[in-house]
Amino acid sequence: MENLIALLVAAPLLGAAVLLCGGRRLDRGGHWIGTLLAVVSFAVGVLLFTDMLGKDPEHRAMHQALFSWIPVEGFQADVAFQLDQLSMTFVLLITGVGSLIHVYSIGYMEHDERRRRFFGYLNLFLAAMLLLVIADNYLLLYVGWEGVGLASYLLIGFWQHKPSAATAAKKAFLVNRVGDMGLSIAIMLMFTTFGTFAFGPVLESTSETSEGMLTAIGLMLLLAACGKSAQVPLQSWLGDAMEGPTPVSALIHAATMVTAGVYLITRSGAIFNGAPDAQLAVVIVGAVTLLFGAIVGCAKDDIKKALAGSTMSQIGYMILAAGLGPIGYAFAIMHLVTHGFFKAGLFLGAGSVMHGMNDEVDMRKYGGLRKYMPVTFVTFGLGYLAIIGFPGLSGFWSKDKIIEAAFAYDDGIRGWIFGGVALLGAGITAFYMTRVMIMTFFGEKRWQPDAEGNEPHPHESPRSMTIPMIVLAFGSVFAGGLFSLNESFVKWLEPVTQFEHPHPVISVPAITASTVVVLLLGAALAYVMYGRKEVPVTAPRGSLLTRAARRDLLQDDFNHVVLVRGGEHLTRSLVYVDHTMVDGAVNGTAAGFGGLSGRLRKVQNGFARSYAVSMFGGTAILIAATLLMRAV
Amino acid sequence: MSPVNYLYLAALLFAIGATGVLIRRNAIVVFMCIELMLNACNLTLVTFSRMHGNLDGQIIAFFTMVVAAAEVVVGLAIIVSLFRSRHSASVDDASLMKL
Numbered sequence: 001m002e003n004l005i006a007l008l009v010a011a012p013l014l015g016a017a018v019l020l021c022g023g024r025r026l027d028r029g030g031h032w033i034g035t036l037l038a039v040v041s042f043a044v045g046v047l048l049f050t051d052m053l054g055k056d057p058e059h060r061a062m063h064q065a066l067f068s069w070i071p072v073e074g075f076q077a078d079v080a081f082q083l084d085q086l087s088m089t090f091v092l093l094i095t096g097v098g099s100l101i102h103v104y105s106i107g108y109m110e111h112d113e114r115r116r117r118f119f120g121y122l123n124l125f126l127a128a129m130l131l132l133v134i135a136d137n138y139l140l141l142y143v144g145w146e147g148v149g150l151a152s153y154l155l156i157g158f159w160q161h162k163p164s165a166a167t168a169a170k171k172a173f174l175v176n177r178v179g180d181m182g183l184s185i186a187i188m189l190m191f192t193t194f195g196t197f198a199f200g201p202v203l204e205s206t207s208e209t210s211e212g213m214l215t216a217i218g219l220m221l222l223l224a225a226c227g228k229s230a231q232v233p234l235q236s237w238l239g240d241a242m243e244g245p246t247p248v249s250a251l252i253h254a255a256t257m258v259t260a261g262v263y264l265i266t267r268s269g270a271i272f273n274g275a276p277d278a279q280l281a282v283v284i285v286g287a288v289t290l291l292f293g294a295i296v297g298c299a300k301d302d303i304k305k306a307l308a309g310s311t312m313s314q315i316g317y318m319i320l321a322a323g324l325g326p327i328g329y330a331f332a333i334m335h336l337v338t339h340g341f342f343k344a345g346l347f348l349g350a351g352s353v354m355h356g357m358n359d360e361v362d363m364r365k366y367g368g369l370r371k372y373m374p375v376t377f378v379t380f381g382l383g384y385l386a387i388i389g390f391p392g393l394s395g396f397w398s399k400d401k402i403i404e405a406a407f408a409y410d411d412g413i414r415g416w417i418f419g420g421v422a423l424l425g426a427g428i429t430a431f432y433m434t435r436v437m438i439m440t441f442f443g444e445k446r447w448q449p450d451a452e453g454n455e456p457h458p459h460e461s462p463r464s465m466t467i468p469m470i471v472l473a474f475g476s477v478f479a480g481g482l483f484s485l486n487e488s489f490v491k492w493l494e495p496v497t498q499f500e501h502p503h504p505v506i507s508v509p510a511i512t513a514s515t516v517v518v519l520l521l522g523a524a525l526a527y528v529m530y531g532r533k534e535v536p537v538t539a540p541r542g543s544l545l546t547r548a549a550r551r552d553l554l555q556d557d558f559n560h561v562v563l564v565r566g567g568e569h570l571t572r573s574l575v576y577v578d579h580t581m582v583d584g585a586v587n588g589t590a591a592g593f594g595g596l597s598g599r600l601r602k603v604q605n606g607f608a609r610s611y612a613v614s615m616f617g618g619t620a621i622l623i624a625a626t627l628l629m630r631a632v
Numbered sequence: 633m634s635p636v637n638y639l640y641l642a643a644l645l646f647a648i649g650a651t652g653v654l655i656r657r658n659a660i661v662v663f664m665c666i667e668l669m670l671n672a673c674n675l676t677l678v679t680f681s682r683m684h685g686n687l688d689g690q691i692i693a694f695f696t697m698v699v700a701a702a703e704v705v706v707g708l709a710i711i712v713s714l715f716r717s718r719h720s721a722s723v724d725d726a727s728l729m730k731l
Contacts, residue, residue, distance in 0.1 A: 604729075604730055605727065605730050606726075606727035606728060606729045606730030607723075607724055607727050608662075608723045608724075608726070608727075609653070609654055609655075609657075609662075609723060609724065612653050612654055613654055616650060616653075616654065
């Protein structure tokens with residue numbers, strides 16, 4: 001069984017190689033190859049999962065050593081895989097949602113002449129993401145980490161003829177690079193501290209390491225997670241990443257890749273458990289981002305950007321939970337999985353709406369679409385109910401647990417602060433998602449013919465698109481309940497992530513009740529603002545906060561002023577130093593030697609007799625020296 | 633007579649030759665002064681040979697004479713061709729080898 005693990009990565013990797021190197025003759029059937037190989041990977045995952053279920057919970061982890069990558073004395077890097085319960089959860093999520101999105105893309109990308117390439121990139125992404133989650137050491141994880149970054153870059157910029165898409169891809173790549181620096185520094189620190197990269201030895205020997213070192217490694221890992229998972233302060237790329245095709249947004253920028261940061265923190269749990277300061281930083285980042293994303297999501301009129309804000313916010317919840325330690329890891333991963341279902345479903349729904357509306361993304365130009373796209377409406381609606389945490393649906397089970405765990409953080413003032421933030425976030429989530437729902441599917445139709453007189457004719461999408469949406473809607477509805485039955489999900493993960501029952505500062509039923517009240521309040525507010533009144537087609541000026549939120553709470557302006565301008569000043573002063581001091585030293589030396597040699601040149605005057613004098617003098621000195629040495 | 637006197641003579645001859653090389657301009661005179669220095673060296677060699685009682689120094693003196701003869705051939709040829717082209721035998725006139 002263990003030997004099958006490599007096949008998880010190999011299948012999509014083969015697909016990527018065939019599709020990207022195969023050339024035009026694969027144009028007609030390439031998407032089937034890509035989809036088939038994604039499904040193969042999923043089938044292998046299911047096979048391994050059933051095998052794992054049959055084993056004793058403590059001995060479920062499987063290993064496969066493939067080959068030694070860098071065999072050097074004192075530096076051992078192996079290509080080896082480790083499939084434990086945590087990795088297995090990710091494998092099923094990635095291959096499952098990945099396969100569905102491959103199917104969806106067959107319909108969505110039907111008219112794109114570069115469809116083969118698109119599927120090649122998608123397969124490349126799957127391979128890299130799977131490598132990331134089944135690697136058994138940090139160095140191999142880093143390979144996958146960079147691989148998903150590459151795939152993300154290629155797919156965001158897939159429509160590279162649009163300058164906005166090309167810029168967005170570059171932006172995502174650059175911002176991610178900052179985070180990747182954090183990961184590489186963390187790995188270097190690990191190597192100097194533990195002498196190895198492998199998860200086992202590193203995570204087992206954390207108790208013998210100083211807290212300062214663990215905090216440093218933890219903070220660097222947090223930086224890495226911030227980059228990949230679009231957390232404050234490296235969040236600015238995610239909104240622009242929506243320039244990519246919608247299936248990409250669903251798979252990479254909602255369900256899987258952006259959750260890699262949560263995986264990294266959960267996987268490195270032993271390090272964070274030994275570094276409470278780093279954990280506090282993680283919790284703060286999560287709490288700030290969950291509010292940040294939610295506020296941005298409230299103001300966006302672009303349906304995909306509103307959902308991107310929501311993704312940021314939901315990942316903020318996961319990071320928050322992962323920072324809480326053993327009381328939160330399992331819930332972070334559980335929310336990650338349920339979020340994978342409903343957010344992918346929401347994005348696919350948004351893609352379906354765009355597909356029927358001539359790629360219009362402005363929600364102010366939708367309205368009343370429920371009559372035209374019933375399947376999209378129902379699946380999107382179920383995803384909506386799941387994400388706001390409507391009782392009984394997936395999001396309720398997972399998000400409520402995170403709020404409970406947040407209230408249990410440190411049983412003092414911190415519990416109140418972070419619990420309160422998580423609760424507030426739930427209310428804002430309900431507000432902005434209700435807003436999206438109402439503006440898209442309810443009210444009167446607001447679309448108009450465009451400049452060439454083409455009026456959109458909204459219609460239901462083809463079956464290849466609706467079936468994945470239906471499957472994901474099932475997941476959105478039932479996954480959370482299923483996971484919470486007998487705490488089965490927590491028990492499943494417990495051998496890897498440990499688990500402690502949270503003890504919140506207020507009672508659990510009170511938290512659940514207040515969560516429901518808050519979400520109803522948020523939804524009601526959105527209904528009053530957008531459902532009762534006509535939605536204007538052009539956005540009103542709005543309050544100061546709204547305007548700031550439309551500009552992503554000025555994150556780009558901040559980056560521009562602080563980083564770009566600052567960087568410009570820095571480079572300018574460096575150039576000045578370079579010109580005056582470095583070049584000055586070099587040129588000065590050169591000029592000095594030039595002057596000296598100009599003077600020395602005069603010694604060579606062409607007069608044979610003056611040469612004879614120097615020879616004579618030299619010889620005399622030599623003889624004198626010899627005699628002197630002899631005398632001494 | 634002590635052989636050391638020959639060494640004094642040789643040193644005197646060498647000093648005269650060196651001074652001549654350094655202060656005279658006429659190439660022929662410079663040349664003759666060089667020969668004078670060579671012969672001063674020969675005299676030294678022969679004197680040391682006598683003082684130490686072996687023949688090595690005298691043999692080296694023969695070699696020096698042969699080399700000096702060969703040098704005279706080349707050197708005079710150079711001086712003659714220099715005189716033909718520049719109508720002067722002054723070493724200071726031939727100062728083209730400079731920057």
